[in-house]
Amino acid sequence: MRADTSVAPAPSFWTARGRVRLRTLILLRWLAIFGQTLAVLFVRFGLEVEFPFSWALAAIGVSVALNISLIARGQAQELAREWEAAAQLAYDVVQLAALLALTGGLQNPFVFLFVAPVAVSATILRPAVTAMLAALTFACVGAISVWRLPLPWPEGAAFEMPQLYELGIAAAVLIGLAFTSVYAWRVAAEEERLNIALAAVQAVLAREQTLSALGGLAAAAAHELGTPLATIHLVAKEMARDLAPGDPRAEDLHLLATQSERCRAILAQLSARREQGDALLQRASIALLLEEVAAPHQGLGAELIIQAEGEGALEVRRMPEIVHSLGGIVENAVGFARSRVEFTARWTAESVEISVGDDGPGFAPEVLSRLGEPYLTERDEEGVAGGLGLGFFIAKTLLERTGARIEVRNKRAPQHGAVVSARWPRPAIEAPPL
Numbered sequence: 001m002r003a004d005t006s007v008a009p010a011p012s013f014w015t016a017r018g019r020v021r022l023r024t025l026i027l028l029r030w031l032a033i034f035g036q037t038l039a040v041l042f043v044r045f046g047l048e049v050e051f052p053f054s055w056a057l058a059a060i061g062v063s064v065a066l067n068i069s070l071i072a073r074g075q076a077q078e079l080a081r082e083w084e085a086a087a088q089l090a091y092d093v094v095q096l097a098a099l100l101a102l103t104g105g106l107q108n109p110f111v112f113l114f115v116a117p118v119a120v121s122a123t124i125l126r127p128a129v130t131a132m133l134a135a136l137t138f139a140c141v142g143a144i145s146v147w148r149l150p151l152p153w154p155e156g157a158a159f160e161m162p163q164l165y166e167l168g169i170a171a172a173v174l175i176g177l178a179f180t181s182v183y184a185w186r187v188a189a190e191e192e193r194l195n196i197a198l199a200a201v202q203a204v205l206a207r208e209q210t211l212s213a214l215g216g217l218a219a220a221a222a223h224e225l226g227t228p229l230a231t232i233h234l235v236a237k238e239m240a241r242d243l244a245p246g247d248p249r250a251e252d253l254h255l256l257a258t259q260s261e262r263c264r265a266i267l268a269q270l271s272a273r274r275e276q277g278d279a280l281l282q283r284a285s286i287a288l289l290l291e292e293v294a295a296p297h298q299g300l301g302a303e304l305i306i307q308a309e310g311e312g313a314l315e316v317r318r319m320p321e322i323v324h325s326l327g328g329i330v331e332n333a334v335g336f337a338r339s340r341v342e343f344t345a346r347w348t349a350e351s352v353e354i355s356v357g358d359d360g361p362g363f364a365p366e367v368l369s370r371l372g373e374p375y376l377t378e379r380d381e382e383g384v385a386g387g388l389g390l391g392f393f394i395a396k397t398l399l400e401r402t403g404a405r406i407e408v409r410n411k412r413a414p415q416h417g418a419v420v421s422a423r424w425p426r427p428a429i430e431a432p433p434l
Contacts, residue, residue, distance in 0.1 A: 020079070020080055020085060020120075020124040021077060021078065021079055021080065022070060022075055022077075022078060022079075022080045022084070023077060025080060025085060025088050025089075026067050026070055026071065028120065029063055029066070029067050029088075029092065030067060032063065032092065032096075032113075032116075033060055033063050033064055033067070036060050036063075036099060037057075037060055039110065040053065040056045040057065040060070043103075043152055047152075047154065048154075049152040049153060049154055049155075050152070050155065051102065051103055051149070051152035052102050052149065055102050056099060056102050056103065059095060059098050059099045059102070060099070062095065063092075063095055066091065082125060082126070082129060085121075085124060085125060086121070086125060086129050086132070086133060089117040089118075089120060089121050089125075089133055090117075090133060090136055092116075092117045093114065093117050093118075093133065093136055093137050093140055094136075094140065096113055096114060096117075096140075097114075097140035097141075097143065097144055100144050100148070101143070101144045101147060101148045101149065102148075102149055103149070103151065103152055104148060104149070104150060104151030104152065105144040105145055105147075105148030105149075105151075106141070106144060106145050106148075106166045106169045106170055106173075107148075107151040107161045107166065107169075108151060111141075111144075111169060111173055112172075112173060112176065114137050114140070114141060114173055114177060115173070115176050115177055115180050117133065117137070118130065118133055118134050118137055118177050118180065118181045119180045119181060119184045120184075121133045121181070122180070122181040122182070122183075122184035122185040123184045123185070127185055130181055130185065134177055134178070134181055137177055138174060138177070141170055141173055141174065142170075145166060145170055225263075229260050229263050229264050230264065232256070232260045233257055233260040233261055233264065236253050236254075236256040236257040236260065237253075237257050239253050240253040240254060240257065282317070282318065282431070283315050283316070283317060283318060283431035284315065284316065284318045284431075285313065285314065285315050285316075286308055286310075286314045286315070286316050286345045286347070286352070286354075287306070287308040287345070289316060289318060289322075289323075289345075290306045290308060290343055290345055290354070291306060292323065293323060293326045293327050293330060293343075294306055294330060294343050296327065296331075297327075297330050297331055297334045300334050301334060301337075302333075302334045302337035302338070302339055302340055302341045302358065303339060303340050303341070304330070304334065304341045304343060305340065305341065305342050305343065306343050306344075307342065307343070307344045307345070308344070308345040308346075309344075309345075309346055310345070310346055310347035310348065310352075311347065311348055311349060314347050314352070314430065315430070315431040316352070316429045316430055316431055317429060317430070317431045317432075319402055321398040321399065321401060321402050322398075322399065322402055322429075324395075324398060325394070325395035325396075325398045325399045325422075326354065326356070326395075326399075326422075328391050328392070328394070328395045329356045329392070329395055329420050330343060330356055332391070332392070333356045333357070333358040333360075333418070333420070334358075336358055336360035336361070336418070337358035337359055337360045337417070338358075338359050338360055338416075339359060340358070340359045341356065341357070341358045341359075342355075342356070342357045342358075343355075343356055344356075344357070347426065348426070349426065350425065350426055351423055351424065351425055351426055352423070352424045352426050352429050352430070353421055353422070353423045353424075354421065354422050355419055355420065355421035355422075356419070356420050356421075357411070357417055357418070357419040357420075358417045358418060359415075359416055359417040360416070360417050360418065361416065361417075362410040362411065362416060362417055362418045363408070363410055363418050368408065368409075368410065371392060371408045399422050402424070402428065402429065403424050403425060403428035403429070404422040404423060404424050404428075404429075405422070405423045405424075406420070406421070406422055407419075407420075407421045407422075407423070408420050408421075
């Protein structure tokens with residue numbers, strides 16, 4: 001039977017789930033209801049200004065009824081479908097427009113609250129849906145600029161706002177909508193990309209830790225299997241000793257004894273390698289650490305020169321994060337170098353620094369300040385190293401988790417190339433005394 005290799009269609013506007021729970025939308029509407037009610041009551045009874053008070057309360061009451069009905073459905077904890085979130089935000093825009101039309105339209109200072117639903121949409125919905133909501137908001141702003149009741153004002157005083165000023169307010173609202181929605185969308189998109197990149201970092205670290213743990217599992221298996229194999233070997237030898245000369249079973253028992261002995265020898269080797277591996281994983285001289293990181297990249301084009309110099313001998317903790325991260329940085333340096341890569345460690349009584357320098361074209365100036373951002377992979381037309389993408393982001397994140405401070409720069413003229421260095425406080429990386 002063939003496996004089904006068809007690709008499921010992407011969720012449509014009517015089936016796709018958004019990134020917000022219904023509870024959040026309900027809570028935001030309760031806050032709006034509270035603010036609208038407080039403002040209406042203050043103007044009517046605090047300032048004693050006449051306006052269509054009952055109609056304003058009716059507009060607020062519709063929002064109360066909507067919230068109660070949504071709560072009664074018992075689905076407040078679920079993620080809202082995209083169309084549901086869009087519909088609720090569209091309602092909020094229309095309800096606000098109706099309330100403003102009853103209280104002065106564009107002359108009402110609360111007209112800038114139109115920005116809120118569009119900003120929320122930009123963070124949780126697709127740009128196309130946010131654009132539709134922004135278009136609805138533009139239409140509502142235009143409508144309340146034409147169809148509106150006078151702005152509530154104390155009796156006996158006249159307030160007339162120049163039409164040009166009203167147009168300025170409308171323009172300010174529209175510009176605020178555009179700016180806020182684009183800004184919120186960019187922030188939300190960057191947060192999503194960062195979350196994906198951080199998940200990749202966690203996956204890499206988990207893989208390195210899993211590989212480190214495999215040796216321990218092998219040692220445990222060798223220890224547990226040793227006893228039954230010894231028993232098999234002993235029983236086979238005892239049975240062979242009791243057989244009469246020339247018995248055809250003697251050859252089989254001899255084979256069983258020799259093979260069980262061979263299995264015991266293999267398990268002993270696994271245990272010995274694990275003990276050696278434990279020592280290597282726990283600590284290593286910094287020179288050996290550099291050689292381990294550089295070994296997979298030797299002979300791949302550029303000459304890889306290793307240097308280690310400092311005050312006295314230094315043994316460091318061999319952490320998977322450091323090995324993986326430095327390996328990725330060295331790999332990129334070898335790829336961009338013309339002929340030479342310098343892999344250097346220097347240490348003092350206070351700090352330890354490991355740097356990777358190449359003689360390639362260096363980083364593009366417009367990208368140098370952005371290195372470390374996820375998914376930065378562009379290069380310029382001349383092939384200049386314009387970014388190390390997600391790999392450099394992972395390396396930088398893992399090294400910073402070990403206490404390192406990362407610095408990226410280009411070499412000063414007349415030299416060419418880039419330098420990536422990681423500096424630790426010596427206690428953060430030095431292996432504890434035995």
